[in-house]
Each structure stands twice: as C-alpha cells, then as structure tokens.
Amino acid sequence: MAATYELYTLRLHSEPFINYSYLIVDTRTREAAVIDPAWELNPIRSLIASKGAVLKSILLTHSHHDHTNLVKPLVSLYGCDVHISRDEAAFYSFRCDRLTTFEDGQQIRIGDTAITCILTPGHSYGGACFAAEGSLFTGDTLYIEGCGICTTAGGDPEAMFDSIQRIKTIVQPETRIYPGHSFGMPPGCTFDQLEERNIYYSIDKKEAFVSFRMRRTNTLFQFQ
Numbered sequence: 205m206a207a208t209y210e211l212y213t214l215r216l217h218s219e220p221f222i223n224y225s226y227l228i229v230d231t232r233t234r235e236a237a238v239i240d241p242a243w244e245l246n247p248i249r250s251l252i253a254s255k256g257a258v259l260k261s262i263l264l265t266h267s268h269h270d271h272t273n274l275v276k277p278l279v280s281l282y283g284c285d286v287h288i289s290r291d292e293a294a295f296y297s298f299r300c301d302r303l304t305t306f307e308d309g310q311q312i313r314i315g316d317t318a319i320t321c322i323l324t325p326g327h328s329y330g331g332a333c334f335a336a337e338g339s340l341f342t343g344d345t346l347y348i349e350g351c352g353i354c355t356t357a358g359g360d361p362e363a364m365f366d367s368i369q370r371i372k373t374i375v376q377p378e379t380r381i382y383p384g385h386s387f388g389m390p391p392g393c394t395f396d397q398l399e400e401r402n403i404y405y406s407i408d409k410k411e412a413f414v415s416f417r418m419r420r421t422n423t424l425f426q427f428q
C-alpha cells in the first residue's frame with residue numbers, strides 16, 4: 205500500500221546546532237504536521253506554502269530547546285496544536301499555547317495519516333519517537349550512527365538501552381529513520397543500513413551499553 209503522506213526534510217542551522225525538522229503532508233487532505241521545529245522560520249513557512257499544506261500539528265519528540273525553538277511563532281501563525289508526551293511536559297514543566305499531551309501508543313491523525321507515539325525515554329525523561337507508515341522519527345533517541353546523550357537532567361542510560369531494544373521490535377529492515385541530528389549519512393536511510401553503522405544499536409547487553417554510553421568523551425554532542 206502506498207503511504208498516505210508526503211515527507212519533506214528541512215536541514216536547519218543555528219550555531220552550534222544543525223537540526224533536522226520534518227514536514228508530513230497528508231496527500232489527500234493537505235493537512236500537515238511539523239516534527240521538532242528547530243531554527244529558521246522562513247524555510248518552514250515557504251515549504252508549507254509551496255506544498256499547499258495546512259499546518260494542523262506540531263509533534264515534539266522532546267522538550268530540548270533545539271527541537272522546540274519555533275513552537276511559539278508557528279502556533280501564532282497557524283493556530284496549530286502542539287503534541288508532547290505527558291511525562292516530558294510534566295518533568296520539565298514544558299508549557300506553550302495549544303499544548304496537548306499523549307501517552308505511549310496513542311495515535312495522532314493528520315488527515316488519513318496515522319502517526320503512533322512511542323515513548324522512548326533515555327535522552328530525556330519523556331522522550332518519544334513517532335512512527336508513520338514506513339518511517340520512524342527518532343529525535344535524539346537514535347541517530348543513524350549513534351544515540352543521544354544520557355547525561356542531562358532526566359537522562360538515563362538504562363532507559364535508553366530499553367528504548368533502543370523496543371525500537372528494534374517496532375521497525376522493519378526497510379523502515380526509514382529520520383533523526384533530529386545526523387552526523388554522517390543524511391536522514392532517510394533504512395534500519396538495514398543503520399545496523400551496519402550504529403554501535404549503540406548493536407550492543408545487546410545493558411551493562412555494556414551503559415558503560416559505553418557514559419564513557420568520557422570530549423565532543424560537543426557526545427553522540428559517538
């Protein structure tokens with residue numbers, strides 16, 4: 205069955221960050237959702253306009269600033285709803301206009317397109333991934349070549365291990381990953397390809413995972 209949505213990837217900058225935001229447009233209704241609106245409002249507005257899309261929802265994988273920076277201006281412009289997990293909103297006291305919270309397994313509909321919210325704590329207390337047909341949007345839980353750090357408030361490497369194991373049970377080899385950052389291959393590769401590149405994904409013992417994730421590194425994002 206063909207996917208019911210079109211997917212557009214935005215690579216957005218604000219020193220020192222490079223983030224990926226995504227626009228999902230339901231093919232029939234043109235209703236749309238933005239995942240993790242990061243930086244640079246104009247490219248997002250232009251894309252929405254050029255695709256004839258009607259922005260209905262903002263989906264947040266977690267509350268970190270580089271994933272939520274444009275929530276306020278987008279809500280002001282489009283009057284769209286903002287979705288974040290209940291755990292994430294509660295732990296970090298995340299607030300904005302038109303905020304609504306979801307539970308693990310809840311579905312959000314964008315026209316004919318169903319998006320399933322999957323709680324994946326570890327990088328943040330109530331982080332989530334979003335699954336649409338053939339695609340998984342992973343925020344800072346899982347990157348193509350790594351996974352998010354677990355050292356900031358609410359982070360937990362044991363929870364991260366469990367979340368990655370859970371992702372393995374959800375995806376197919378041909379499922380495509382769309383993370384919040386990417387440091388090598390661009391977003392959209394398959395889990396088949398990810399498996400060959402991602403050490404964190406391949407470690408199957410929790411203790412080994414935790415000590416590897418929590419080792420001292422001196423890179424800014426500590427993703428590898």
Ligand SMILES: [Fe+2]
Nearest residue numbers: 266268327344
């Ligand atoms: Fe983050």
